[in-house]
Amino acid sequence: MKRSIKRLPDGEFTILKVIWQLPTPTTSARIMEKLGPDNHWKPQTLLTVLARLTEKGFLESVRKGRERQYTALISEDEYLEVEASDFLKRHSGRSMGGFVKTLFSSNSFSENELDELRSLLNQRK
Incomplete structure (x- = not known):
């Protein structure tokens, strides 16, 4: 649990x-x-x-x-999951795709970060 x-x-x-x-x-x-x-x-x-x-x-x-x-007693990753979930709940009118689009348009990502994101997306397929 x-x-x-x-x-x-x-x-x-x-x-x-x-x-x-x-x-x-x-x-x-x-x-x-x-x-x-x-x-x-x-x-x-x-x-x-x-x-x-x-x-x-x-x-x-x-x-x-x-x-x-x-x-x-709680890891940083565990807590960040809660923060991310809370943020998305507060902005529930947005689709996940719209959220990601906004995130990408307002931030510059390094090639390493983009590779990491690609890897995460490929794992979800």
């Missing part, structure tokens, strides 16, 4: 993206370091967001000594 994954607010999604980039498990200190010196996150705000992501089932939090370690 597939898990029910809810769409995240932008701030929570930003933190989850950082966690996906780090070796697991990770700590709030590593997350702050990865966010960089120009980030707007205060340590306490980050801890609050991490607690929310844990409550929502996106993260596992385990205390190790004086710190907590965080592991993503």
